[in-house]
Amino acid sequence: MRMDEATAAYLRHLADVRRLSPATVRAYRSDLADLATSLPDLDVGDIDLEHLREWLWRATNRGDARSTLARRTAAAHGFFAWLTERGIVAEDRSARLVAPKRGRTLPRVAGVEPLREMLTSMAAAAAEGDPIALRDHAALELLYGAAIRVSELVGLDIADLDSERGAARVLGKGSRERVVPFGAPAARALDAYVVRGRPALAARAASPPSALLLGARGGRIGVRAVYELVSRTLAPIVGAERVGPHALRHSAATHLLDGGADLRTVQEILGHASLGTTQIYTHVSSERLLATYRLAHPRAER
Template identity: 65%
Template sequence: MLLTEASEAFAHHLGDVRRLSPATVRAYRADLRDLAALAATRGVTALTDVDLELLREWLWHASERGDARSTLARRTATARALFSWALETGLVPTDPSLRLTAPKRARTLPRVAPSAALAEVMERSAAEAADGDAISRRDHAVLELLYGSGIRVSELCGIDIDDIDQQRGVVRVVGKGDRERVVPFGAPARRALQAYLPVRPALLTGTAPDAHGALFLGARGGRLSPRVVHRLVSRRIGPVMGAENVGAHALRHAAATHLLDGGADLRSVQELLGHASLGTTQIYTHVSSERLAAAYRLAHPRA
């Protein structure tokens, strides 16, 4: 089988069988297209002709290009996953990726906006929404729900009206791997949703087939896109963090860190965030520890 054909079949397997998110499947596809392009320049087109040296050269080219260590690690995982699947399905007699090593990822702590600064941002947003149009009310509800629940931007954009239970203050979301969970949100998010929902029909143009049930709508009447949410968060939260480009994940980081700072236990935060592994959630304990250490260095006379 050609490498390009195997790559496409593997991508379908990831989406249809393993139920990985569309974003993850796109990343795997992009990696494998890049591998196939390099292989073609070396005269390699068949999946069975790919060897360890070619895979190492592929990673070396990415490193020379300046790709981050996290990207190189993902590419290594992509190659391993492809050939593990190919070996199981009988497409290759041996797995050339077994000795392929990935660089260790740098353990970077996420930057977190202070809770007081975020409170000021939310107050300004609420004031603008009170006298604003449907877009400003939608934007305020988006910010409050992201921060109040800690959900991912993809989860937020996938919420339907029926997923919201305002009386109980919970929202049903579908996370990675199509895993569904119910997440609580607070009174500010509830008030923001109550102000947005009556004006939501003004955004509904009827042009998008999936928009009628969507909670958050874009300016053109379709389901709100993650790109619009990223721009909104960057515009509102970026200045208080001293950064020009801040993604929607900044509010997720803030929600997790502020919960732990407030005394929430790690398991509860893991459930809230929808992390499959507790180790993923533990990075936020390091953020809190860093803050504690910084406060100690500034305040203690024997520091």
Template identity: 65%
Template structure:
């Protein structure tokens, strides 16, 4: 089998069998197709050697790709060639001696608790006017911050995933893993107002090209009545939260980072935060302890007379 055909087969395997997230599948497919273009689409799979892979990574380095990108490319290659060995297409995995560059772990951008309060108060004031999109935006930001969920998890929510009485939402996370996340009373009020006064007029806008019933079950709707898109959620967060952080490079993950950090600041243990965020590894959650420690150190330097 040639390289391009094998990559297509692996992409299907990654999505259907390994059940990697759509974003991960797209990223890996893009990396592997870049490998195929670098070598030759019709190159036999068994002819790929370690030196070819090193050359492929070297070109990305010369291009100025970030270490995180190089690490992802190496992961994509490992997954692909490991699968090819399992399927009997290859006798030897050429990635066994492929070095993965160490990823930098930059600390995530985090909003302060007072700045988030200001953002949410401004959104609540705008929503009080009764506009459907303003009510939706308030509910979106409240839920992202209250539950620390990912943008894909938020966009995938259906009406029956929400339990306002118990103040919980059932979300489908990475690897199709389901979890139930709690949220507080302010988020419940925002969601209730959106469902009663905001969602019905948005649902009425459903355009013909969206198709009848396509968004009937969706919790959050877009301006045309279809299920809200991740891009629309990014725009909402950048517009509403960005000014509070003095940056336009702010997205839904900023609210997730902020939720985790503020919970740790408030005394939550790492395991609880791990469960809330749906992290497979505690090591991922531990990143937020560094954020909290840095903020503690900064406060100490400002406040302690002997600092």
């Protein structure tokens, strides 16, 4: 269902069934119109948590008040709960949506060394030859090495890999296709998985799968499985109870800028339509630089 159709039906429900005041319905209409403007080419079934989070981050960075952000978060919760109840979408993608706080618009970024240690540990486990361990190592290396979204990761087919060039073709937001590079560690993890892990998993499927990353039963891996994998391996590094795959994308973007990458290059790698979205990461890099300075410079003491 298109966003405008779903919004119109939901607003009728608020006015006619729940009998909310005209002012409240107008506020919901404004909030959902803003969401529709930020996601012009997507049906409601294609909108995921990542889309909703980026919508709120953009609102935060253009200076929307905290009360506005809280209201828009509530509007999204109500809208997607209704869509789920009506069976228009399979699951409520807004359930874990939280209004961003001022000054903290991004998840925590993992340090380079802790990430390297974690990935090295995953490589050692994969070296034992277990198909799931090989797949998990490849998934983490690709999420971080190519800075891709979880939806782009699970949507990859085996034909989308270009091992010789060290690149993958992904389908991003608004069905925009782009080619993303990845480094030698990701290439080695992918090679090991494709040669030693994927055939064992593919053998469990009823028909030959096209997906690159396969689940335990041989079908395409799901987003939830990737969330669980990342939370299990990354949460201890960033000091959080739970963390999603987007934290690896944030970490990759921040590390690219810390390493001197051009902002527009990072924009292309991330697949951001607007440079303004990418500029969020410059704030993270600046904060890290200032923190390092204050810890290391002998004249930093105030």
